[in-house]
Amino acid sequence: MSKESLGSRLASFVSGGLVRVFLIVVGLFWLVPTIGLLLSSLRPPEEMTVSGWWEVFSKPSELTFESYDKLLGNSDITDSILNTVLITVPATVLVVVIGSLAGYAFAWMEFPGRDWWFLAVVGLLVVPVQVALIPIAELFGNIGIFGSLIGVILFHVGFGLPFAVFLLRNFFAEIPRELLEAARLDGAGELRLFFRVVMPLGGPAIAALGIFQFLWVWNDMLVALIFTDADSQPITVALQTQVRQFGNNIDILAPGAFISMVIPLVVFFAFQRQFVSGVMAGAVK
């Protein structure tokens, strides 16, 4: 290390300070909107229409769970939260299972045109969901599952699969051949090999995929907006119908939005690493 002059040390001290100030300001830009939503949801509804959420700093005693109480007493909202779970869990599990089966086949089985089939699936990665909305709406209408939970779940599975197959095939391909051969020599059949060796070894990739797909489906509004009806709509659609009267019903929208965010945020903070690796692998989606 060469000796630094006093001047350059001073310069780096000042620029270090500037970097900190800049990052703090940016951090505030990123935090304040969310804090605003949280505090809005905790204020009495009648206050929301006349003043901003920052007023709570001068009178913290007015914070209340009133809006949450009211919202959770509304059966439309609680039903829609249940629907979100009923859509998200199967759509995630199915994508993981079906994607693993196909990923394993693409990685380790031999059949004619294997690589071409796989590349075709990769090509589907970037197909926008919009392309399928009208055709699938007509298709589901014809077979009578338009407006049902099954329809939305199927749609999400279909559009989750290209990424699942892509991610898992690449991960499974890295499994050492010797492990699979040893299991085979021990007399394991195809299914046993898959469930006892491949799936456990694929844990990290499956976790990344599962979290990614879970958040994707949980946060979806567009697909559900089209394929669900009043009985099967998830929370995003239930809240969306309220946005039209924005301003008069912040007491529904703010706590509702926050409730819809809680699970994704918990998942995000609990599984940051898996989420990030899923996002990185999915940079092409």
Add this chain to the structure above:
Amino acid sequence: MASAQAAGGGAPPAAPKSRRSVTGTRRAVAALFLLPALVLLGALVVYPIGYSVFRSFYDQSGDGFAGFDNYQALFTDDGIRTALKNNVIWVVFAPTVATALGLIFAVLTERVRWGTAFKLVVFMPMAISMLAAGIIFRLVYDQDPDKGVANAVWVGVHDTFAQASAFPKAHPGRESPLEAAPGGGFITKATVSAGTPVSLPLVGVAPDQMPDDAQRAVQAKADPSEITGTTWQDFTRGKGVGTLGGVDASELGYAGMKIEAVKDGKVVAATNAADDGTFTLPAAAEGAQLRLPPDNFKEPYNGVDWLGPSLVTPSIIASYIWMWAGFAMVLIAAGLAGIPRDLLEAARVDGANEWQVFRRVTVPLLAPVLAVVTVTLMINVLKVFDLVFIIAPGSSQDDANVLALELYRKGFSEDQPGIASAIAVFLLLLVIPVMWFNIRRLRREVRR
């Protein structure tokens, strides 16, 4: 390779393939493993592509062949043209700004100890739904500076540089000594003279709009060497004007009201009213008319109309960047971690300053990552729907329109599935280069 050949058993050694079946999987088994995925992909992704292309050549009812009419509508329909224009703005600005911010954040967070915490904060919006983000930003962009934080800050900054006026709605009442002045504001009908206190009563300022320091109005004392007077709100709640043109007990002075003495169109003296509404002008104002200049009555500054027709798209793009800059940052930070520190250190030893190191070493080395991030965001931006649908209020939704939203409208509320299918095919065409690029990149990997 040796093990691969051993596993291959009797396979001819001349054609070594990188991966082969693990000892004798039957094709039927492979088909069973693949079947669920391929059936679902075929029915839910591939079939719709074909059907959309087919449908886009038929008219809205689906009975008659329409040729390219639906595609022609892409360039003639006003709604779609606005959407196209906005999509271009989106695709040009949103990915580049998000990537640039991600790059800046990734580089700067390496220099502070709490970089990880910062990254967590910026990355967090990725986890929430666009609906929630939309509601968050509807609150942020609320027009009323008392409710929307963006305008609260904006107006706060604005008002520290420009004085807000206190009496926007004040105007003369019945039988007032004042009349509207030619250039705005109000002027006395008569001229004033020393020794006779002047009354300048107005009405119309809402009680909660009165300046906080306004006090009970006081009748000015006569002074033969000066012009004196009072300007006040000549209105008593529940009693009307009280004594018309006279100062009543509960009436407030117009604290801070500007008063000018005008002679032959020239201002000869000026002053501001005291808290009790009284004012004093020097004897030079003798024979002048008193004018209350228009800046007393300017409407208060109300901030920016973020969600109005002209700003709605940039505002929504800002909320998109809020959501996705973290994505860019995390990918770029991972790329940055892969850059050998020696290279940066060598450049510094050679006398490069931090900016030069960044510009000449870091950015070129990160170029592939930056390209992937930008392209990914471009694809993502083409599909943006929820944010526009939620944030743009009904009144400016047409101005904020994007293709994905227009597709939804045409297909599901305007019953024009032919045109909607043409939009879908158009979106698909836009992503085909990326599809092609992905396949090419992977073909090399698969065949390694």
